[in-house]
Amino acid sequence: MTDQTVxxxxxxxxxxxxxxxxxxxxxxTAMRLFRERGYARTTMRAIATEAGVAVxxxxxxxxxxxxxxxxxxxxxxxxxxxxxxxxxxxxSDFAARxxxxxxxxxxxxxPSHEFAASFFKTAxxxxxxxxxxxxxxxxxxxxxxGLYAEVLTGSTAKVDAELRPQLPELLxxxxxxxxxxxxxxxxxxxxxxxQLIDGAVPLVDRLVKVSRLRVLRPVTQQVVSLIHTLRH
Amino acid sequence: MTDQTVxxxxxxxxxxxxxxxxxxxxxxTAMRLFRERGYARTTMRAIATEAGVAVxxxxxxxxxxxxxxxxxxxxxxxxxxxxxxxxxxxxSDFAARxxxxxxxxxxxxxPSHEFAASFFKTAxxxxxxxxxxxxxxxxxxxxxxGLYAEVLTGSTAKVDAELRPQLPELLxxxxxxxxxxxxxxxxxxxxxxxQLIDGAVPLVDRLVKVSRLRVLRPVTQQVVSLIHTLRH
DNA sequence: GAACCATCTTGAACACGTTCAAGTTCTGTC
DNA sequence: GACAGAACTTGAACGTGTTCAAGATGGTTC
Numbered sequence: 164m165t166d167q168t169v170x171x172x173x174x175x176x177x178x179x180x181x182x183x184x185x186x187x188x189x190x191x192t193a194m195r196l197f198r199e200r201g202y203a204r205t206t207m208r209a210i211a212t213e214a215g216v217a218v219x220x221x222x223x224x225x226x227x228x229x230x231x232x233x234x235x236x237x238x239x240x241x242x243x244x245x246x247x248x249x250x251x252x253x254x255s256d257f258a259a260r261x262x263x264x265x266x267x268x269x270x271x272x273x274p275s276h277e278f279a280a281s282f283f284k285t286a287x288x289x290x291x292x293x294x295x296x297x298x299x300x301x302x303x304x305x306x307x308x309g310l311y312a313e314v315l316t317g318s319t320a321k322v323d324a325e326l327r328p329q330l331p332e333l334l335x336x337x338x339x340x341x342x343x344x345x346x347x348x349x350x351x352x353x354x355x356x357x358q359l360i361d362g363a364v365p366l367v368d369r370l371v372k373v374s375r376l377r378v379l380r381p382v383t384q385q386v387v388s389l390i391h392t393l394r395h
Numbered sequence: 396m397t398d399q400t401v402x403x404x405x406x407x408x409x410x411x412x413x414x415x416x417x418x419x420x421x422x423x424t425a426m427r428l429f430r431e432r433g434y435a436r437t438t439m440r441a442i443a444t445e446a447g448v449a450v451x452x453x454x455x456x457x458x459x460x461x462x463x464x465x466x467x468x469x470x471x472x473x474x475x476x477x478x479x480x481x482x483x484x485x486x487s488d489f490a491a492r493x494x495x496x497x498x499x500x501x502x503x504x505x506p507s508h509e510f511a512a513s514f515f516k517t518a519x520x521x522x523x524x525x526x527x528x529x530x531x532x533x534x535x536x537x538x539x540x541g542l543y544a545e546v547l548t549g550s551t552a553k554v555d556a557e558l559r560p561q562l563p564e565l566l567x568x569x570x571x572x573x574x575x576x577x578x579x580x581x582x583x584x585x586x587x588x589x590q591l592i593d594g595a596v597p598l599v600d601r602l603v604k605v606s607r608l609r610v611l612r613p614v615t616q617q618v619v620s621l622i623h624t625l626r627h
Numbered sequence: 628g629a630a631c632c633a634t635c636t637t638g639a640a641c642a643c644g645t646t647c648a649a650g651t652t653c654t655g656t657c
Numbered sequence: 658g659a660c661a662g663a664a665c666t667t668g669a670a671c672g673t674g675t676t677c678a679a680g681a682t683g684g685t686t687c
Contacts, residue, residue: 181653182665207644217667219646228644280521287519289512289579296579347521347528355625362621369614382601389594393587413683414635439674449637451676460674 186224189214193221193231198274202232202281229285229293233300235275236293240303242271244310251313257320258368261334264314265341265360269353272345276353283346295339308335323374325387330371333390337367418456421446425453425463430507434464434514461517461525465532467507468525472535474503476542483545489552490600493566496546497573497592501585504577508585515578527571540567555606557619562603565622569599 192214196205207228211218225231250263272279285293292299311334315322322330341363345356374383424446428437439460443450457463482495504511517525524531543566547554554562573595577588606615 185665206642208642218644219668220666222645223665284516284520284523288516289581291516349521355627358624359621362617362624366614366617366621382598385594385598389591389598392590392594417635438672440672450674451638452636454675455635 182224185216185220189216189221189224190231190234194235197231197235197278202278229282229291232282232285232293236300236303239271239275240306243268244306246271247310251317255317255319257315257318257371258364260314260318261367262360262364264310265338265364266357268338269341269345269356269360272342273353276345280346304335307338308332311335311338320368320371321375322371323380323383326371326374326383329387329390334367337363414456417448417452421448421453421456422463422466426467429463429467429510429514434510434517458524461514461523464514464517464525468532468535471503471507472538475500476538478503479542483549487549487551489547489550489603490596492546492550493599494592494596496542497570497596498589500570501573501577501588501592504574505585508577512578536567539570540564543567543570552600552603553607554603555612555615558603558606558615561619561622566599569595 189210193205193210196210196213199205200209207218207221210231211221214221246267247264250260250267254260254263282293285291286295288294289296291297294300295304308331312331314334315327315330341356341360344359345353348356350356373379421442425437425442428442428445431437439450439453442463443453446453478499479496482492482499486492486495514525517523518527520526521528523529526532527536540563544563546566547559547562573588573592576591577585580588582588605611
């Protein structure tokens, strides 16, 4: 919904009203066909035909078939944020906030499970612009990490001072792990993923709270130091 | 009506002398070209030409280009096992065994880093036969899990009785995590991955040993129960 | 040897993602 | 209105993985 993103077309950067309309048309058609038939079974020719344009025209607006998915990321992230808002407003307990936000993320993803699984391979490639770790994905990624920062700041949880700054990114990583599990989850309605969240959140909660105990200080520091090392 | 289990097709277990020779030739050629040019830039036509056979012939022995990689798995796993043997013979401390085996795994993978990254996307797709979780990969997977069972059984570590049976698979999962990190690792010589291993192993060691403490019994049980739930 | 049949081999053909030189439409300027 | 250039659009053509009907090969049986 929010058109605040800077449009990056294949040819240039400037998006005029004329082109924007076609761009949106192609995008909507693509998203619809992806949902209907899956990613692999939707051909660029089909997208172009259904949208009533030439194949080459789709490539004028999108660098590749994969780049059509970039939009999916942005939308999903925005929806996740929206879906998480009530939880953030309502809950103050860390575990409740975390579980709520994680569930909201899966809620938003659920209608796209098949589609997501089929293009996941693309996102998984380290050099792909679609990788959640890539520079191109930094927008949605930063937004997502910000969401987990809110999970933390709005909660009453007391966290070890050294661990705290690292925690949002760690929680986002955990979310990536949940998404990874979800992609592979073949249980009906991805019920397992829900169980994973419900089972893992209390453990994370426990770990986070226990990080302040004097006895475990060395361990906490060990963890923080490892993170620092790995990050450079 | 009798055992007409014909099918040498690609599944390729019935190996007559005639066919096996061609199969090996194609395989060696493919592996060489993959290493030389990378996965994506090696075409099936190039493999066939270099091997001196027709394109279709390659497809007689291998279901797809991806399936050529299956062999890479099997070989890597076998090499891993071999490389890990000295460590298993020498060490009895759990942490030392685990670190040694993990490092051995990365040792074996190192020459293929570029190649591995380029086909990783393929392996990441849930429905791919190359997925480490797929039925087709069960051979190498079971072997790998067995390796981590040895890490445990040969060690002097005392582990919670309920956790113990789950541990080999968990350690293998951790190894998958390390490999995931390694694929994304752009540091020279993948030095970060080494740091990850050296940093994470003591933590795992600590966790495993601490699992027996009476105070933490509930947590351990919570973890074990979560694993059970997720596995069905 | 001849006939049979499973095994193996071939290469043209297909569908796909992608490119690009060539066209068309729009917008601003005089 | 005429012109220039940018923005947009086209569809044939390329290289790719993959398929398949047709043919070749070699062992087995009589």
